[in-house]
Amino acid sequence: YNKDSKESEINRNSKLDACVLGDIHFGHEDKEVVNNTIKALDKLVPKHVVLHDVFDGYSISHHTMNDPFEQYRKEVNGTNSLKKEINYMVKELKKFKKFDNVVIVRSNHDDFLDRWLKNGDWKKQPTAKNSLEYMEYSQILLKQYSGKSEVKGVIPEIINNEYPKFITLGRSDSYIVNGWELAQHGDVGSNGSRGSLQQFRKLNVKIIVAHYHAPGRKDGALSVGTSTKLRVGYNVGASGWLQSHVFIYPNGKAQHINFIKGEFTTFNIT
Numbered sequence: 001y002n003k004d005s006k007e008s009e010i011n012r013n014s015k016l017d018a019c020v021l022g023d024i025h026f027g028h029e030d031k032e033v034v035n036n037t038i039k040a041l042d043k044l045v046p047k048h049v050v051l052h053d054v055f056d057g058y059s060i061s062h063h064t065m066n067d068p069f070e071q072y073r074k075e076v077n078g079t080n081s082l083k084k085e086i087n088y089m090v091k092e093l094k095k096f097k098k099f100d101n102v103v104i105v106r107s108n109h110d111d112f113l114d115r116w117l118k119n120g121d122w123k124k125q126p127t128a129k130n131s132l133e134y135m136e137y138s139q140i141l142l143k144q145y146s147g148k149s150e151v152k153g154v155i156p157e158i159i160n161n162e163y164p165k166f167i168t169l170g171r172s173d174s175y176i177v178n179g180w181e182l183a184q185h186g187d188v189g190s191n192g193s194r195g196s197l198q199q200f201r202k203l204n205v206k207i208i209v210a211h212y213h214a215p216g217r218k219d220g221a222l223s224v225g226t227s228t229k230l231r232v233g234y235n236v237g238a239s240g241w242l243q244s245h246v247f248i249y250p251n252g253k254a255q256h257i258n259f260i261k262g263e264f265t266t267f268n269i270t
Helices: 031-044 068-077 082-096 110-119 128-146 154-162
Strands: 016-020 046-051 101-104 206-209 216-218 221-223 243-248 254-260 263-269
Touching: 016 031, 031 046, 031 082, 031 243, 031 254, 031 263, 082 128, 082 154, 101 154, 110 128, 110 154, 128 154
Parallel strands: 016 046, 046 101, 206 221
Antiparallel strands: 016 243, 216 221, 243 254, 254 263
């Protein structure tokens, strides 16, 4: 919009500075949404692709560890294998290998694995099938804690072992693209408090977070939605979840891309 001539102009964007995807949660992802996203990114060629919650942690989730009925469901369905869940995540991440800068934001579901290692006892797990993984991944944490750098956790280590060019971030890292801070997941706010768009809008930098599974905007604070199916078992009752990403263009504008029945449409631009 030109305020002098009072005329508006629509420009077609053919390039992206960055794409921030809605939380993926491999194992619960909506394959149609992910595949259609990849097709769109193949055409727009983003310089940066930012991913949140690539690991779900359903196999070892602390939310269901003491629920014998849910453990039985996992055993029957074969979804209590940590190795199987990790291998699937690593395999599916290959879809993003074609892009230049793939950024994995440290997310709360990554913490599920670290929490299981710290608080669990492999001898008392409901199933013994994850015992070898318990030992293997405990060594990763021990090595990280013995070093001088920030402890990123097990998931970043697993990802970088397979994809060394992927950029895995720690909780206190910064990753700014065209004026937008992209390194925060959204669950943790300032000084370790609980994160929210209301809080993030007060920062002195524009920011795009995830975690809430619903797109949102409060001034310069934006949140993506989810890339999962809209029902994954724990979001019972009324739900505000929406499959949604954010695109950042070379002019610094950020646009929500919402998926309705697998097809995407556009929303506001900031």
